[in-house]
Amino acid sequence: MQDKNSKFLRFVQLLLDVIILNGCFVLAGALRFDDLEVENPTYYNYYLQLWVFLNLVWLLAAALLKMYDVRPSFELRKSVGRAFNGLILQVSVLTLILFILKWDYYSRLFFIYFYASFGPMVLLARLVFISQLRRYYLKASHRNPVMLLGHGPEAIKFYQQATENTELGLSVAAWYADENLPGVKGNLDQAKTDLNQLEISEVFCALEADDDRINEWFRIADANLMRFRYLPSLGVKNLVHAQIELYGDVPVLITRKEPLAYRHNRFLKRFFDILVTLFFCVFIFSWLFPILALVVKLSSKGPVFFKQLRSGLNNEEFYVYKFRSMVVNDEADTKQATANDSRITKVGHFLRNHNLDELPQFINVLKGQMSIVGPRPHMLNHTSAYRELIDSFMVRHLITPGITGLAQSRGLRGETPETEDMEARVKADVYYLENWSLLLDVKIILVTIWNMFSKSNGNETK
Numbered sequence: 001m002q003d004k005n006s007k008f009l010r011f012v013q014l015l016l017d018v019i020i021l022n023g024c025f026v027l028a029g030a031l032r033f034d035d036l037e038v039e040n041p042t043y044y045n046y047y048l049q050l051w052v053f054l055n056l057v058w059l060l061a062a063a064l065l066k067m068y069d070v071r072p073s074f075e076l077r078k079s080v081g082r083a084f085n086g087l088i089l090q091v092s093v094l095t096l097i098l099f100i101l102k103w104d105y106y107s108r109l110f111f112i113y114f115y116a117s118f119g120p121m122v123l124l125a126r127l128v129f130i131s132q133l134r135r136y137y138l139k140a141s142h143r144n145p146v147m148l149l150g151h152g153p154e155a156i157k158f159y160q161q162a163t164e165n166t167e168l169g170l171s172v173a174a175w176y177a178d179e180n181l182p183g184v185k186g187n188l189d190q191a192k193t194d195l196n197q198l199e200i201s202e203v204f205c206a207l208e209a210d211d212d213r214i215n216e217w218f219r220i221a222d223a224n225l226m227r228f229r230y231l232p233s234l235g236v237k238n239l240v241h242a243q244i245e246l247y248g249d250v251p252v253l254i255t256r257k258e259p260l261a262y263r264h265n266r267f268l269k270r271f272f273d274i275l276v277t278l279f280f281c282v283f284i285f286s287w288l289f290p291i292l293a294l295v296v297k298l299s300s301k302g303p304v305f306f307k308q309l310r311s312g313l314n315n316e317e318f319y320v321y322k323f324r325s326m327v328v329n330d331e332a333d334t335k336q337a338t339a340n341d342s343r344i345t346k347v348g349h350f351l352r353n354h355n356l357d358e359l360p361q362f363i364n365v366l367k368g369q370m371s372i373v374g375p376r377p378h379m380l381n382h383t384s385a386y387r388e389l390i391d392s393f394m395v396r397h398l399i400t401p402g403i404t405g406l407a408q409s410r411g412l413r414g415e416t417p418e419t420e421d422m423e424a425r426v427k428a429d430v431y432y433l434e435n436w437s438l439l440l441d442v443k444i445i446l447v448t449i450w451n452m453f454s455k456s457n458g459n460e461t462k
Helices: 002-032 041-065 076-101 108-136 153-164 188-197 213-223 263-299 346-353 361-366 380-389 393-398 419-435 438-453
Strands: 144-149 170-176 202-205 227-230 243-247 250-254 305-311 317-323 371-373 402-404
Touching (some): 041 076, 041 263, 076 263, 144 153, 153 170, 213 227, 263 371, 317 361, 371 438, 380 419, 402 438
Parallel strands (some): 144 170, 144 202, 202 227
Antiparallel strands (some): 243 250, 305 317
16 A cells, blocks of 8 residues: 555656646746747747657656655655756756757747746645645554564564654554563454454564564465565664665665765766856856965965865875965975964965865866865875774765865864864764755855855864
8 A cells, every 4th residue: 555655646746747847838938939829830849849858858857866755754855855956957958958959049038937937836846745745644544554563673663663753654553562562452362363353454573583473474464465564673773774775686785875876966966066166167266266366475475276185085185276375384284274373374364264265176176076065075194093083984985075065064164173073074974975965065055155254154274
């Protein structure tokens, strides 16, 4: 029943998005072309092709990004984030095709009208859909009644999750175990007696793997048209994002979710990086660069740029570029900047307070060594030291480092005198790795820009 419901809900959500897409397409055409006539070959041929193309690319994005995963427990941010990724993928493919084929007979204003309406509407529809779905499952009558067997840790956890998180869509109608626990109705023998009196669609079994009653209850479930589910005791912690993949007929537990392990997500992030970087370089850096370069050059003797080896993707070394904010010194590559550091120039204080010294790293972004958003790259000696002190420190090197990151947007920047300070950063970086979406990138960028101009960005040690 749960699988059928999921398929139905995915279909409803897909249908809703397709209706919105086609409605916005018609709306954009009506706004752009006063003389729009279906029989007009100019409009009919070119825009019919575009109409088919937009629908096909959206369906492709839905399949690649798993945009219609409607598990009731699915987080709103993740669901909206996947829809946003789908939008970016559609725009990316469309831009690429138009650039290669030079289809200049399409109206730019049409695309503005289309995405100005389709983007907000599809994101709003996703937000409303998931919110209403979660509210729907708050009523016990809408949840799937199940039977729970066993008294081990997995049975207790399952009972707690189903009871506390009603949006899972499950209701433990009866719990049977060999031990008397709060919520347990009776032992497993009584479960057989009560079976005909309960309206149960699924049986969740948490007995030990060598317990013969597992196979017995599997047969009982089949005979009574109930689906049998087994809760294995894996003995592994931190399985919030775990997934199971089959290598042939061998189940393999993937303990960490990594959205950027998929090529299409990396393509989306790279396209977004290049697009934003080119916009920044053309409209901001082109006039800001000579001003900052001049004030740095006049502030003290030395080069305008400072470059330093840092640890990047897969722990590969690369040179990171910054506007020089210190006087030239022999400790620049080994000693972290501290509060009131005498090496920092007056201009350097201003640059570091507002993150302006980091702007040359857009060069690193264009070279593919960095992303706009990601874990901040550390000096080589920091990598060597902290990999021995913090268990998850090297995990952050599984993705491309960034000019800014989730840790920095949360204020976790500057000097790290205690190991706990770095642990907090690493925790934020790992969360970003496991929960990446373009929507999260946009949020981090906006928070970073806000911090650049707010007084709360006073910690200049980096």
